[in-house]
Amino acid sequence: MHPEFERIAPPGSTGIKIVIVGAGYGGLACAIECTRKGHEVIVLEKVKELKIQGSLGPNASRILARWGLHDRLWSICGHHHGLTLHNYLGEQIRYQEFELPSFGAYPYNGHRAEIHQVLYEYAESLGVQIKLGEEVETYWEDAERGVSGVTTTNGEVYEADLVVASDGVRSPARKYVLGYTDTPRPSGYAVYRAWFDAAEQGIDNDPLTSFFCVNGDVLYGWIGQDVHMLTASSKNGKSISWVITHRDDTPLQDQWSFPGEMADVLKIVEGWDPRCAAVLSKAPTCTDWKLIIHDPLPTWISKVSRTMLIGDAAHPFLPTSIQGASQAIEDGVTLAVALQLAGKQSVPLAVRTWEHIRYQRVRDAQLMGESTRDKWHQAKPDDRGEHLDLPRPAWLFGFDAEAHAYSVYGDVAKKMEEEGYQLPVLS
Ligand SMILES: Cc1cc2nc3c(=O)[nH]c(=O)nc-3n(C[C@H](O)[C@H](O)[C@H](O)COP(=O)(O)OP(=O)(O)OC[C@H]3O[C@@H](n4cnc5c(N)ncnc54)[C@H](O)[C@@H]3O)c2cc1C
Structure with missing residues (x-):
């Protein structure tokens, strides 16, 4: 295991300043882990009151448990030991037992707004500045000075080493990053x-x-x-x-x-x-x-590599995957580690490396959601058996985004430096 794994650093100690746009699961998780890893963070959220969707699989819940939030989350979530599946006539066609914990972590299936509230309060307790009612209007970057920033509808200007747009499925930042409008x-x-x-x-x-x-x-x-x-x-x-x-x-x-x-x-x-x-x-x-x-975007980062998309802004998920919120959390945690290992002088390298670490995994999780829906929707009333189970693969649920980032960052970044930055390619 990398010597820095799970290391918590004093806030602001890396000198990396980050503006995060959006306080959904992706934005909050990114803010929390970046603060834990010693970066300085400010979160701008357009709404004054938050209402969020998304339950969390073991791949994300192990991160929240590591943050010390398990007892609070478990007390407000469903304790499901299995899924009882029926055909439309009401005949039971399958009972799929769930292991608890599963791959070493408890899934959190509860009211999304209540789970989100626990994250929000934890971010505040770490001293993360969250400004509600601040809607980001424009994005800009200055490659020479090595900074990027945003302007809000209130006329405020925020400058940082990196802007992370976690502004959801209808992301206004997407057009800035891509240079064109991606139509869903x-x-x-x-x-x-x-x-x-x-x-x-x-x-x-x-x-x-x-x-x-x-x-x-x-x-x-x-x-x-x-x-x-x-x-x-x-x-x-x-x-x-x-x-x-x-x-x-x-x-x-x-x-x-x-x-x-x-x-x-x-x-x-x-x-x-x-x-x-x-x-x-x-x-x-x-x-x-x-x-x-949205078809997969060719990239999630701007040309200057100081503005980037995470969560649904980068890769919207269908609810049938039950992974949108979990993947948004993985994005944020992976980024925090990449920035810690790269240091303030190499923020663009950290961001490009992060994209390569995340790109294929996110796509695989997206596709799994579509195949579950299709499998169920095409089932005949007399279908029975294991093939109807919700997939719970180890590659997805047994994953630890923080540990993975520590273990692969060095090699991926080295390859990027040696070969030059290439857009990620799906296999
Ligand atoms: C009906 C439905 C059910 C779902 N169920 C599940 C589920 O059970 N499990 C699961 O894992 N996923 C589920 N998902 C997917 C999940 O909701 C998303 O993948 C997840 O919320 C993405 O988090 P995010 O932080 O990227 O975006 P969001 O949660 O959408 O957060 C984006 C935030 O950015 C803010 N924002 C937007 N523009 C600006 C701006 N210009 N300035 C400042 N702030 C801005 C928004 O107000 C919002 O708070 C579901 C989705 C839908 C539609």
Whole structure:
């Protein structure tokens, strides 16, 4: 193991100044790990109140546990020991047992806003400056002086050694980094999603839904032709969440998240196991989320290599991968290590090396999400067996982004110096 592994340095001790745009999972994780590794960080977030999506697999949760957050996170998350999968008629077709811990870490499946709040408070406790209500309008770089910066709609100017844009799937920074507008396309799918209190909505009083809250936390799935639905309880059966992924050919619009209509949700499960309509209809409100696709970007970093994209800004994820937030966290942690090992004089080298370390892995995780969706959506009602399991591969869940960055950074950076910087290529 590299001698620096898990080393915490006094904030600001590397002299590297970083402006992070966006306080989602990617931005906050990057801010936290950069502060732990001795860089000086400021986070600019346009909204005044944060509402974030994304549950965390063992590959990301091992990082949060390393930060000392396990007890708080575990107390607000679902403790799922397996996934009970049904066909649309309600016949059980598979029980997939989950090991807990899995690959040495506990997954965190809970209310995303609550998990995010724990990260936010931890960042604040480390002294990370987070400025809410600061919307970044323009990006700029000065190669000669070796700096980059941003200007906000409030007229504030922030300069740093590096600007990290973690500004989400609709990233305004993407155009600056690429030099052109990358247009997304509809995926042909949308999700309805809801989260609510079990007792308030009478989940325990209805024999069709009470099984979600009488025996602790459970995770149930139903699959039909081109549709799947997952429903989970958490906090010992007190909270319920569901997500239903279905065909949606609405053309791309400026907005892709809307309040959902329950009548439309229930139409999808007409003729299904009555437990589905029973639990869906208990949600007081739901969100209708159109899923969009961006083809892999050719690069995530600007020509000067002092402005970069991470998280969904660089590589948007479909929810079926259940990895978007985890990969955003891995991005931030890997970057913090790369900058620590490169030092202030070599920020562009650190950034280019980081891109090469991350590029193929992120793509593999994205593709896995699409193949799970397709596998379930094409399953026949009489399909049974292990091939229906959610994939839980060791390359994905057993991964430690921090340890990996320490172990490969030197070789990848050396290759980059010897051969010159090349755009990353997917295999
Ligand atoms: C319906 C749905 C369900 C999902 N479910 C899961 C799941 O279960 N598990 C999972 O891992 N992933 C899930 N994902 C994906 C996951 O939400 C994302 O991959 C993850 O949130 C990405 O984090 P991020 O930090 O890159 O971006 P975001 O969380 O989107 O954060 C971007 C931040 O940047 C801010 N911002 C944007 N522009 C500016 C600006 N100009 N100036 C300042 N701030 C700005 C935004 O306000 C926002 O706070 C889901 C996604 C969707 C759409």
